[in-house]
Amino acid sequence: MDVAERVRDLIEAPLAVHDVELVDVELKGHTLCVFVDRPDRAIDLDGVTEATRLVSDLLDANDPVPGHYTLEVSSPGVERPLRTPAHFRRFLGSTVSVRTHSGVEGDRRVEDVLTAADDEGVVVGGRALSYRDIERARTVFTWGPAPKPGRPQSKQKKKAATR
Numbered sequence: 001m002d003v004a005e006r007v008r009d010l011i012e013a014p015l016a017v018h019d020v021e022l023v024d025v026e027l028k029g030h031t032l033c034v035f036v037d038r039p040d041r042a043i044d045l046d047g048v049t050e051a052t053r054l055v056s057d058l059l060d061a062n063d064p065v066p067g068h069y070t071l072e073v074s075s076p077g078v079e080r081p082l083r084t085p086a087h088f089r090r091f092l093g094s095t096v097s098v099r100t101h102s103g104v105e106g107d108r109r110v111e112d113v114l115t116a117a118d119d120e121g122v123v124v125g126g127r128a129l130s131y132r133d134i135e136r137a138r139t140v141f142t143w144g145p146a147p148k149p150g151r152p153q154s155k156q157k158k159k160a161a162t163r
Helices: 003-017 045-062 085-090 155-161
Strands: 021-028 031-037 070-074 095-100 109-117 121-124 127-130 134-139
Touching: 003 021, 003 031, 003 045, 031 045, 045 070, 085 109, 095 121, 109 127
Parallel strands: 031 070
Antiparallel strands: 021 031, 095 109, 095 134, 109 121, 121 127
16 A cells, blocks of 8 residues: 555545545655645635644544655635546536546547446547546646637737736
8 A cells, every 4th residue: 555545544534524525645756745635615715724723633642654744734726626526526517637548449538518427437529438548637627718719809918918
């Protein structure tokens, strides 16, 4: 079991008791990144602070990370990673970006609407993928409709574009 899995096993249940969902754990060099959210609403600064204290206390008491490291606890952001079947089910109908492992038949990258998700895999843009085929996946944030072709830009947008 790698460090991220040990940390996940250690902190997931205690966070859930505090109504905090553990989204992901990554060890990037000497930085341990813990991504948290609320299952029913977006996590706020107070929630992240509470989660940071809890995670820090658990890590200090159990020492699952060898050596020195920096702990970062944050929200997953608007383009959040999708790791578990529950994550995928939560974002049914949303646009997602999926990268498959090399050797999986078809294009390695798929960005389209997530139309199905069960315990075995997902369907994205009509393509069925098992979870073992997926290297990484995330939600995709879009800024809204694109400007209509041929429509003049507002003065503010023109000014910003020339800077």
